[in-house]
Amino acid sequence: MHDPLSRTFAALADPTRRAMLARLSSGEANVSELAQPFLKNMSLPAVTKHLKVLENAGLVTKGRNAQWRPCRINGEPLREAGDWMELHRIAWEEQLDRLGAYLKLKSKGAAHGRKKQVQ
């Protein structure tokens, strides 16, 4: 699983990591701020491991300030994954539209057939 898109989707496949991204969507935070809401249910190493997955997938970057290293969301991989979803959502919806049009045509044909019988 080395392609970037697979790494992005794998990183998103966990509620803790999605919650971290949701938190970072509203603004940058340092590691302790980011970890705090999860420490009731998991250990700090478990939280930092999740953060590491997000960093490795390129979804989160750490600032360069030595004193305070704020975590920031990096939207580019999210955007690429979103584009993939959107592309297939459109294709799937077009498929449904074609099916709908076919069924409409078929029911019109059937109605026409009934009309002919009545005449």
Added chain:
Amino acid sequence: MHDPLSRTFAALADPTRRAMLARLSSGEANVSELAQPFLKNMSLPAVTKHLKVLENAGLVTKGRNAQWRPCRINGEPLREAGDWMELHRIAWEEQLDRLGAYLKLKSKGAAHGRKKQVQ
């Protein structure tokens, strides 16, 4: 990883499974049709295992016709995952907008400061 959204993202975290969904986006197909393009690089059991992951995540359903069981894409989980992505894309872009507005304001303030010095 029992929540539906995590299952959807985990199912999407593989290029073979994404290719299968892309194929099904253009219309239904039976298992052999769906497997065929992948059999150069992997065994049939490996392909059917990938298909099973898609089925377990609810992304693919099999038709009920006993003779011919066509696989179909099920767009609902994809839509939910797409909605999640979209929500955070918006939040992330708003964050960038706020940062942009702040920097603009700051640079205006600096320019105003310079003007005052000149007068």
